[in-house]
Amino acid sequence: MNKKLKSIVCVAVTAISLVAMVGCGSKSSSETAATSAKSSDNEIVLWTPLAGPDGDTMTAMIDDYNKTNPKYKVKHVPIQENDLYSKLPSVVSSGKEVPDLTIVHAERIPLFVKNDMLVPYDDAIAKDGNNIKEENYLKEGWRVGQVNDKRYGIPLDVHTYITYYNPDLLAKYGPHVLDDNVITMDEVKEVGEAAKKDGIAAIGVDWMRVMTLAWIGQLGGDITSDGTKPTVDTPQAEKALKTMKDFVDQKIATQDGDDPQQLFKTNKLVFWPEGIWMRNGFKDSDVNWKMTNFITFDKSKLLNWSSSHNFVMFKNPARDEAKQQGVIDFLKWMGNNSIKWATEAGQNPASMAVQNSPEFAKEPQAFLAKNPDALHVFNYQYYGYVAEALDKIVLDTVFGKMEIKDGLTQAQKEVEDRIANGK
Numbered sequence: 001m002n003k004k005l006k007s008i009v010c011v012a013v014t015a016i017s018l019v020a021m022v023g024c025g026s027k028s029s030s031e032t033a034a035t036s037a038k039s040s041d042n043e044i045v046l047w048t049p050l051a052g053p054d055g056d057t058m059t060a061m062i063d064d065y066n067k068t069n070p071k072y073k074v075k076h077v078p079i080q081e082n083d084l085y086s087k088l089p090s091v092v093s094s095g096k097e098v099p100d101l102t103i104v105h106a107e108r109i110p111l112f113v114k115n116d117m118l119v120p121y122d123d124a125i126a127k128d129g130n131n132i133k134e135e136n137y138l139k140e141g142w143r144v145g146q147v148n149d150k151r152y153g154i155p156l157d158v159h160t161y162i163t164y165y166n167p168d169l170l171a172k173y174g175p176h177v178l179d180d181n182v183i184t185m186d187e188v189k190e191v192g193e194a195a196k197k198d199g200i201a202a203i204g205v206d207w208m209r210v211m212t213l214a215w216i217g218q219l220g221g222d223i224t225s226d227g228t229k230p231t232v233d234t235p236q237a238e239k240a241l242k243t244m245k246d247f248v249d250q251k252i253a254t255q256d257g258d259d260p261q262q263l264f265k266t267n268k269l270v271f272w273p274e275g276i277w278m279r280n281g282f283k284d285s286d287v288n289w290k291m292t293n294f295i296t297f298d299k300s301k302l303l304n305w306s307s308s309h310n311f312v313m314f315k316n317p318a319r320d321e322a323k324q325q326g327v328i329d330f331l332k333w334m335g336n337n338s339i340k341w342a343t344e345a346g347q348n349p350a351s352m353a354v355q356n357s358p359e360f361a362k363e364p365q366a367f368l369a370k371n372p373d374a375l376h377v378f379n380y381q382y383y384g385y386v387a388e389a390l391d392k393i394v395l396d397t398v399f400g401k402m403e404i405k406d407g408l409t410q411a412q413k414e415v416e417d418r419i420a421n422g423k
Helices: 003-014 027-036 053-066 081-094 106-114 122-127 139-143 167-173 185-198 208-218 235-249 260-265 276-282 321-336 339-343 364-370 383-391 394-398 404-421
Strands: 043-048 073-078 101-105 159-165 201-203 269-275 290-292 304-307 309-314 375-377
Touching (some): 043 053, 043 081, 043 321, 053 321, 081 101, 081 309, 159 167, 159 208, 159 364, 167 269, 208 304, 235 394, 235 404, 260 269, 260 276, 269 276, 309 321, 383 404, 394 404
Parallel strands (some): 201 269, 304 375
Antiparallel strands (some): 159 304
C-alpha cells in the first residue's frame, strides 16, 4: 500500500460511522461497480476497496482460485474506498446489484450491523460443517468480525501500524535500545538527544491519529467507556499528545512541514512509525531498514494500532444458499492460500495456516506473530466520528498551533454532538 493509497485509506476509514457519504471519486468508478455487480448464476462478484497495488495482488490470488475450477468462480471488482462506501448503502437499500461478497474494514462492521445491512455467516458456516472457526485465524481479526454473538466478518488480514528503524543510525545513537526488542518513549528521547547534534531526528510525526490511539491504549485508556459513550478527552490522550509535542519542541521529532518518509529514506530519521503495508516503498531505496513493534510508553505493555480487512455479505435477495456455499468455499480456500497477501502486498494475513508457514516466517512483518495479543483494532461503532475529530486537532496540538486541552475538549464535543444528531 503506497503513500497515496494510505491517504485514501485515512479518508475512508474515518467515515466509517456514516450510513451514506458523498463519494469523492470519479463517476466512472461507481458506474463500473454497478455494472460489475451483475453476476451470472455461476459467479461470485467480490467488491473490495483495494484499488491500488493491493488490488492487483488480490486479483492474482483470485485468478489462482478460479484455476481450481470451482462451481462458482470469483470476479474481483476493485473500487476506490470512498466510492465503495458511498455506493453500498444505496445498493443494499434497493436490493439491486448488491455484490455477493465484499471486503470492508472491520471498524465499519458494528454500524453496518446496527443499520441491518449485513447477513451473518453462522448458518452457512454450520451447514458447511464448521470448517471456518476461530482457531484458524488471528485472534484479533476473528474478534472484530463478531457483533452481538453473531459472525458477520471473516478476516483476510490484520494490518498494523508499527515502527521502521534504521539499524545503522540506531547502532550509532542507541546501540542497546533493542536489546529487549522493545522501543520505549524514554529510549526515543535518549536517541533523539544523541542524534539531533548531527541534524537527525529520532521519531517521525506521521499518521498522528493512529499513533495517538495506540498510545491511549498503551496507557490504559480507550475511546469509549461502554461501547456507546465516547471518551476522547482523557488524561491518556493528553499525555500522548504532550509527549509528542515535547519531542517536537526539543527537536527530537520531525518538524512541521517535514516529510518523515523521505527523511527515513535518506538516513535522516532513526524511527519512522508507519504501516506494514509501506514496506514495498523501499524496493527502490538503498536505506537499511527493519521493522519492530510500535513505540511504547511501558515495555510491558505493547499495543499496535491495527485494522482488519474482513469479508462480509451484504443483504442480497439474489444470493441463494448454493451461492452462499460458494462464498464459503472461496473463503476456506483463501484461508489456506493467502501467502501472496504477505509476500507481494506486504500484509499480515489472518490465516493461521499462513502465519505458521515457513514462507511467512521469512517476511519482515512476521515478528507480529510473536505478540498477537498486541494487535488491537478500535472497533467502536462511532470510531469514524472519533477519527475525524482527532484528525482535526492532533497535528495542530503537537506542532503548537492549538492547546492540547482545547483540542481534546473540541474533539470530545464534536463526537458527542454527532452521536446525538445521528450525523
